[in-house]
Amino acid sequence: GENVEQHPSTLSVQEGDSAVIKCTYSDSASNYFPWYKQELGKRPQLIIDIRSNVGEKKDQRIAVTLNKTAKHFSLHITETQPEDSAVYFCAASKGSSNTGKLIFGQGTTLQVKP
Amino acid sequence: NAGVTQTPKFQVLKTGQSMTLQCAQDMNHNSMYWYRQDPGMGLRLIYYSASEGTTDKGEVPNGYNVSRLNKREFSLRLESAAPSQTSVYFCASSEAQIQGSNTEAFFGQGTRLTVV
Numbered sequence: 001g002e003n004v005e006q007h008p009s010t011l012s013v014q015e016g017d018s019a020v021i022k023c024t025y026s027d028s029a030s031n032y033f034p035w036y037k038q039e040l041g042k043r044p045q046l047i048i049d050i051r052s053n054v055g056e057k058k059d060q061r062i063a064v065t066l067n068k069t070a071k072h073f074s075l076h077i078t079e080t081q082p083e084d085s086a087v088y089f090c091a092a093s094k095g096s097s098n099t100g101k102l103i104f105g106q107g108t109t110l111q112v113k114p
Numbered sequence: 115n116a117g118v119t120q121t122p123k124f125q126v127l128k129t130g131q132s133m134t135l136q137c138a139q140d141m142n143h144n145s146m147y148w149y150r151q152d153p154g155m156g157l158r159l160i161y162y163s164a165s166e167g168t169t170d171k172g173e174v175p176n177g178y179n180v181s182r183l184n185k186r187e188f189s190l191r192l193e194s195a196a197p198s199q200t201s202v203y204f205c206a207s208s209e210a211q212i213q214g215s216n217t218e219a220f221f222g223q224g225t226r227l228t229v230v
Contacts, residue, residue: 001173009154032216043204043221044157089156093216099164100145100208100216101172106156 002027004092006105013080014113021108023090024072030092033066033073034102038087047088048075080112116140120205120222127195127229135190135225137205145208146188147172147219148180150201157204163188195229202226 003026013019025033034049050057050064050073057064061080066073077084087109091102118139127133139146144165149157159172163182177199179191188207192199205222 046218101162104157
């Protein structure tokens with residue numbers, strides 16, 4: 001089955017700096033790659049996603065890149081702010097399975113220092 | 115719309131006790147899921163249901179059973195709780211596909227379960 005590896009497990013940056021989180025996946029049939037943000041004590045919520053027919057997607061300060069050949073994708077946060085502090089999860093799923101099930105990475109705890 | 119609603123929010127069980135976690139969604143989604151979240155392990159899929167009347171094992175199904183009661187409701191049962199099942203449990207749901215790939219999963223607020 002699908003396996004998703006996420007690095008780093010913790011990341012500390014100064015406010016205003018950029019943060020990058022990387023994920024690799026094992027199943028070449030995976031074609032949907034969402035990123036979720038989970039604030040302390042809250043539920044995970046989608047912040048951005050990318051499908052395998054595009055290589056990059058941006059939404060204001062966040063962007064995701066996908067390299068299908070290498071089977072890895074990354075989350076980029078620019079001009080980080082203290083409210084970006086949270087746990088971030090990447091995930092992968094196969095459209096062919098038609099179940100929508102997501103396999104998640106282990107999570108990255110991002111701390112943005114004021 | 116309430117989205118995905120889970121009950122209870124907190125629960126303490128003794129080893130060997132049983133309980134059922136309830137989940138309901140009001141978004142008319144076909145697929146529903148149960149995940150557990152443990153420190154450093156991410157979100158691991160326990161069971162999922164792609165449609166009413168079907169259920170399948172995920173990554174960590176041992177010690178759990180599920181029921182897809184109808185399109186709205188998907189319950190998770192622990193028959194004989196063990197300390198290793200201490201975790202935060204999340205229910206989620208999603209709709210079908212766009213361009214042959216899957217779509218956003220919406221999560222419930224979570225259930226913090228402690229087994230002593």
